Amino acid sequence: DAGITQSPRYKITETGRQVTLMCHQTWSHSYMFWYRQDLGHGLRLIYYSAAADITDKGEVPDGYVVSRSKTENFPLTLESATRSQTSVYFCASRKAGDDEQYFGPGTRLTVT
Amino acid sequence: DQQVKQNSPSLSVQEGRISILNCDYTNSMFDYFLWYKKYPAEGPTFLISISSIKDKNEDGRFTVFLNKSAKHLSLHIVPSQPGDSAVYFCAAPSGSARQLTFGSGTQLTVLP
Numbered sequence: 133d134a135g136i137t138q139s140p141r142y143k144i145t146e147t148g149r150q151v152t153l154m155c156h157q158t159w160s161h162s163y164m165f166w167y168r169q170d171l172g173h174g175l176r177l178i179y180y181s182a183a184a185d186i187t188d189k190g191e192v193p194d195g196y197v198v199s200r201s202k203t204e205n206f207p208l209t210l211e212s213a214t215r216s217q218t219s220v221y222f223c224a225s226r227k228a229g230d231d232e233q234y235f236g237p238g239t240r241l242t243v244t
Numbered sequence: 245d246q247q248v249k250q251n252s253p254s255l256s257v258q259e260g261r262i263s264i265l266n267c268d269y270t271n272s273m274f275d276y277f278l279w280y281k282k283y284p285a286e287g288p289t290f291l292i293s294i295s296s297i298k299d300k301n302e303d304g305r306f307t308v309f310l311n312k313s314a315k316h317l318s319l320h321i322v323p324s325q326p327g328d329s330a331v332y333f334c335a336a337p338s339g340s341a342r343q344l345t346f347g348s349g350t351q352l353t354v355l356p
Binding site: 136163165167172173174175176177180182188190222224226231232233234235236237238 | 248250253276278280285286287288289290293333335337340341342343344345346347348349
């Protein structure tokens, strides 16, 4: 089924570990985004990408790394996880010329 | 500096009555606004939008009003239904990728 998917849906990791969250979309949308949702903050932008091999920082990029070698994939890596990165992470995509973003189901990450 | 603010964390209304969710913004350059709805354990889904050249947009039970002079928009749901119980986010696109800036959300509970 087409759409935008995220994996894993739930992840528990330890402080200092590297963890990668995956995002895959089947619409060939140009733009992809990573957000984190925390109580009282809504959704905050971590990184975004305008096309393959083009990425840029959002509001809260520290401690995260992204890559986009293929249009359909936009993985988010926490290089050395910290407890403050415990959150729910959402990936989104949109097509060029349209402001509506489509969101994945989210990944709940807990860093112990 | 929060450019998009939702000052009411929660709202409860009776089934059949009107729900009014409010959103304020500070950036006068915003030219488009979107409302998203989010159920627990799911990603946000697009609900309705409005361009800054309009003051009202209606889609079935949902109407968004924009008051540019007051930098205020509101989402009206009439009549409210129990299935409308969710968190509602307002958002505005800006920047080179038209990335979304979200408010902190309002939890709507519609009581049967």
